[in-house]
Amino acid sequence: MTMPATDTGTQDRRSLHERIAADLRDEIMSGDLAAGASLPSTTQLKERFGASNATIQKALQILKDEQLVVGRAGAAVTVREHRQRTIRPASYMTPARPGEPYRWLTETAKLGTRAHSTLLDVRETTAPADVAAALRIADDETVLLRHQVLSLDEEPVELVKSYYPMAIARGTALTEKRKIRGGTPALLAELGHPPRTSVDRVSARVPTQEQYQVLRLPSDLPVLRTLRTVYSDEERPVEATVMVKAGHLYELQYEFTAE
The missing domain is CATH 1.10.10.10 (Winged helix-like DNA-binding domain superfamily/Winged helix DNA-binding domain)
Structure with a gap:
């Protein structure tokens, strides 16, 4: 045809x-x-x-x-049933209450799925250029990377790389290779950097070799890449996270209220 x-x-x-x-x-x-x-x-x-x-x-x-x-x-x-999932980024922004699990875990549990995060790496490194720009630091400045993969029902669904300025991360639990109870939003709030605003930049890209392998993608279908910058008081960037999902399995839903 x-x-x-x-x-x-x-x-x-x-x-x-x-x-x-x-x-x-x-x-x-x-x-x-x-x-x-x-x-x-x-x-x-x-x-x-x-x-x-x-x-x-x-x-x-x-x-x-x-x-x-x-x-x-x-x-x-x-x-197939329930293959495409709708993600509401705003629901993950608010820090968890003391003693509660990370909001991604509780929000996905509401959908009847078993959520799990695996911490792959924690180390000092230089950030990608767009991350450095988001954090307002020099391209060669060292940042802290927390690298993890998120799974639903034992299926890897999202590759996450979170970057933090060393001025914020040094000497804190962020630098430890272990999960943080309540997630990093709760810890940032505890450290005096409460998340106030989150800005997402979403693009569709051909998966890298790492993304293809970790997410077990069936082909080179585009992935959804989100660069999320979290700002604290006085619009100070305190976290920049690159999140990658399989493009054919997800949609993002953003909700706005007219003023």
């Missing part, structure tokens, strides 16, 4: 089965093909896309590898 050119005359150079998978993926993620619904039959898909049976099966295999659909050859293929 020949896809039409865009207004700029650019042709879609992807193979046909990749284009078919892309169209079906969009319908799944937008809800046109709801969780539990059956995909059109192979015959219907062949007619719709002008493709052979083998091409349709290759497209469906892509969606199966991405865990968006389930099924086997000769049987109906259905959209």
Whole structure:
């Protein structure tokens, strides 16, 4: 099937089965093909896309590898339940009360999933250029990195790298290779740097080798990369975190109130 050119005359150079998978993926993620619904039959898909049976099966295999659909050859293929998750960043901003778990753990538990964080590394390093700019420090200035992976139901879902100015981190529990009860927002508040404002910059990117491997991605589908800068009193940046999620499994929801 020949896809039409865009207004700029650019042709879609992807193979046909990749284009078919892309169209079906969009319908799944937008809800046109709801969780539990059956995909059109192979015959219907062949007619719709002008493709052979083998091409349709290759497209469906892509969606199966991405865990968006389930099924086997000769049987109906259905959209998997509860694969796409909606993230509400504002719900994780408020520090946990004393003695309570990190808010990411409590918020995800409300969805009926088992949440777990694994601390991979804690060390002094230099920050990526955009992180250094967010923290308002020189490119060669040392910062503290806390590197972890977040999992839901034993599946790695987010790679997290949090950076802190050494003037804030030095001599505190931030530098220790252990989990922090209540999470870093609670500790920052305890240290006299209460989070006041959080600014997110979200972009879609092709995954790096590390992201591909740690998140067990099925292909080079874009990931959602969020650079979150947390400001304390007097708009002082106290934390910059890079969070990476599989783009085909998540959407971000931001809520605003008109003044």
